[in-house]
Amino acid sequence: MGWHCPKAVPGPKVPVLRPSSKGRRLIHRKYRNLHR
Numbered sequence: 001m002g003w004h005c006p007k008a009v010p011g012p013k014v015p016v017l018r019p020s021s022k023g024r025r026l027i028h029r030k031y032r033n034l035h036r
Helices: 013-017 021-034
Strands: none
Touching: none
């Protein structure tokens, strides 16, 4: 848990969190699904 938290995971997951607008969109969709 906390994969969408760059502060809690200051590693290789930070750049993957928001590599571009496409990546951000995918994360947003996943985040919404997790908090469904």
